[in-house]
Amino acid sequence: QKEVEQNSGPLSVPEGAIASLNCTYSDRVSQSFFWYRQYSGKSPELIMSIYSNGDKEDGRFTAQLNKASQYVSLLIRDSQPSDSATYLCAVLHQAGTALIFGKGTTLSVSS
Amino acid sequence: GAGVSQSPSNKVTEKGKDVELRCDPISGHTALYWYRQRLGQGLEFLIYFQGNSAPDKSGLPSDRFSAERTGESVSTLTIQRTQQEDSAVYLCASSLEPYNEQFFGPGTRLTVL
Numbered sequence: 001q002k003e004v005e006q007n008s009g010p011l012s013v014p015e016g017a018i019a020s021l022n023c024t025y026s027d028r029v030s031q032s033f034f035w036y037r038q039y040s041g042k043s044p045e046l047i048m049s050i051y052s053n054g055d056k057e058d059g060r061f062t063a064q065l066n067k068a069s070q071y072v073s074l075l076i077r078d079s080q081p082s083d084s085a086t087y088l089c090a091v092l093h094q095a096g097t098a099l100i101f102g103k104g105t106t107l108s109v110s111s
Numbered sequence: 112g113a114g115v116s117q118s119p120s121n122k123v124t125e126k127g128k129d130v131e132l133r134c135d136p137i138s139g140h141t142a143l144y145w146y147r148q149r150l151g152q153g154l155e156f157l158i159y160f161q162g163n164s165a166p167d168k169s170g171l172p173s174d175r176f177s178a179e180r181t182g183e184s185v186s187t188l189t190i191q192r193t194q195q196e197d198s199a200v201y202l203c204a205s206s207l208e209p210y211n212e213q214f215f216g217p218g219t220r221l222t223v224l
Contacts, residue, residue: 032210043202043215044154088154097209098144098156098167 002027004091006102015111019076023089023102026070032092033065033072038104039085048074079109113137115216117203123222124193132188132219136205143186144204144213145178154202160186161209193223 003026013019021035032051036044050056050063050072062075072091076083086104093100116135124130136143145157156170160180171177175193180186190197200220204213 034212036215043200043218046212046214049212090154092210097142097159097161098170099146099154099213100156101154103153 002091002093002100004089004100004102006089006105008103009106010108011105012108012110013079015079015081015109017079019079019083019107019109021074021076021087021089021105021107023072024070025072025091025100027091027093028070030091030093033063034090034092034099035061035063035074036088036090037085038088044088076107081109081111083107084109115203115205115214117201117216117219119219120217121220121222123224125224126195127192129189129191130193130221132190132201132221134186134188134203134216136184136186136203137214140205140207141183142206142209142211143180144206145186145188146202146204147199148202148218149199157188159209190221193221195223197221198223
């Protein structure tokens, strides 16, 4: 059973702080990793993709991948109240084309 | 239209009725996916299309569920004899090619009374 695990939270951080979201996955042959943001009542919005070990930065977002540890994370710098949402980790397995999603971590940024 | 579109946005039906949900992918995207999200739950994969063929139907929960796609455009997900457990948001996503980034539509919220 291919699984993607996330801490459900809520993760609460003050405005301006760094939010750190973590995800582990079970299938060692996974190749592609994605972070989606989902506001309440809305559909998932792609914010980051990462394919190679190391860090990938895009604005205030940094994705980190460690395939040996089967671990992927998302850092949000200078967190804003508008970042308050559920963050979904998704993994694309080599054997298929469907994304396997974690259940998401709820982030709350207080002003 | 820049993004994935879905219709209707909301559908309320009675148990036992059939429903059809529609998805228009991003123009030029060859791959199309259907997912389901029950209230408070994660996303579950239902079916994947490459062009108008469906190489992966492994997520369809029962034979009451079926889907088709016309060429590399519109897809329809049909649920026959709906049950209350079918109540969920049905999400469609498309990608330029398989294994690429997937972009989601706004979803159809289905309520079975």
